[in-house]
Amino acid sequence: MSLGPLLRDMAGDPGIVDELVAAARACSAEVARLPEEENRRHIAVLFMAGLAAFERLTDPSADDFAEATRLGADRAAQGVPLSALLSAVQAGRTRAFEIAVVRGRAAGIRDEVLLTAALEFDRYAGALERHVIAGYRTAELELRRDGHDERAALLRRLLAGEPADSADLARFRLHPAGRYHCLVASCAIDQRGGLFGSVDGRPSGLTPRRPADAEVGPRTLVVVSPAVPLAEAAAAYALCLDALPTAVRDGRRGVHDVTGLAAGTALAMQPRLAAMLSDTLLGGLRQDDEFHRELACTALAYLDHGQRLDQAASALHVHPNTVRYRLRRLQEVTGLPPVEGVLDTVRVWWALRTWLDGA
Structure with a gap:
């Protein structure tokens, strides 16, 4: 060769x-x-x-x-x-x-x-x-x-919760009493108004106006907080950072509110508990068994569609009777009891998602 x-x-x-x-x-x-x-x-x-x-x-x-x-x-x-x-x-x-x-x-x-x-x-x-x-x-x-160093330094201070001089705020058109959206992005974005830069290598910003999907690239992901006072910017920014991996894992693009990612973010912060829950509820499933993966995917789709057989079947491109059969087989294999109530639904959904991520 x-x-x-x-x-x-x-x-x-x-x-x-x-x-x-x-x-x-x-x-x-x-x-x-x-x-x-x-x-x-x-x-x-x-x-x-x-x-x-x-x-x-x-x-x-x-x-x-x-x-x-x-x-x-x-x-x-x-x-x-x-x-x-x-x-x-x-x-x-x-x-x-x-x-x-x-x-x-x-x-x-x-x-x-x-x-x-x-x-x-x-x-x-x-x-x-x-x-x-x-x-x-x-x-x-x-x-x-163009003053980028000073802009980036001020942004880092604000997002770290450090006090900023009123003269520095005024220089970059920030108001001490104003409310600003914190955001973190998968890559640099071109946004007018506010304060943008890189914090620990991550494109970040404070803006008085929530960016629209049309203002960011088609492959760009932005996680944004509600508008908060500058004194709360560090806490809001930390929540955006926590939510970003969840949005990336879900394959999201465009602008997403951190509040819309709340459930997935909160659950992702407890990986050990998730593993315990998955082992407890789904211990009968084998990750090398394609049929078992099919059962778990069907159950997850069923929960994601409000426990509606018809909607889950449509999403999976199968007959509702197929969904019903797979749910029954999942209960037989795992001993999983019927799902009742919101907390029970979250518990089973979390276990299924964790098991499938491992598979």
Whole structure:
């Protein structure tokens, strides 16, 4: 096997991007605090550009490094230290090289061919890092010129519950007696009014007006609190942070009120209790049994649709009698008693959701 087919095989393997993302996030705590989707987007483009440059066997062009420059600029705007960014880039670079060597040797490619490719790879990776640094430094200077550092510092103080000088508030058009929505987003958003920036690498903000779905990107997730006084902003922001993983797990996009995510967020804060509940109520189910997973999915759909057989059947694209049969079989397998009352419904719903997440 020659080097070209090996590179094409790597380009077509989505698992490689997963490994590079994991390596970058494991190496840098600041990068790991960013949304995983944000990491994945940049790494996928950098990886594909690198493979394309290798396969052309020509010097990389400026276009090959455009995403590297953009990566540096984005991380500067998000407040990620340059040293942390470079650590993540180098970790991904090292993992990509390790994968290429292992696959190359397994494919029977001679060591001298791999060595030549390694030298080319190192030259490309060095140029990539220089473009990352250049993008970071350029963005850093621009951010300083428009007062971004002061804006971000004020936002961090307010969302950490620290007092802010009235002159600083007035400078950025915040009113001490005003009420503001706290928000946290999966990626940076362009919103007019209020105060926006990066807090611990996470796009965050305070705004007098709740953003609309049309104002954020189609792939962007925003969790927003009700309008609160500035003195309560830190507590509201903490609730938004707690709710964000729940919204991400559910595959949400657009703008979501933290209150609408309350139940899932509260339950997610008790993983040990959830595991105990699942083991107690559903101990008879086996996670390697496809029929058992089908029973659990049917029961969850039944509860999600207000315990209506017809609506659950429609959602699952089966006959209502099929839903009835599966519910009866679930009771037989687990000994689960009939669900009665709101608290009982929540208990069983939580157990089913936890069991299915494990499966």
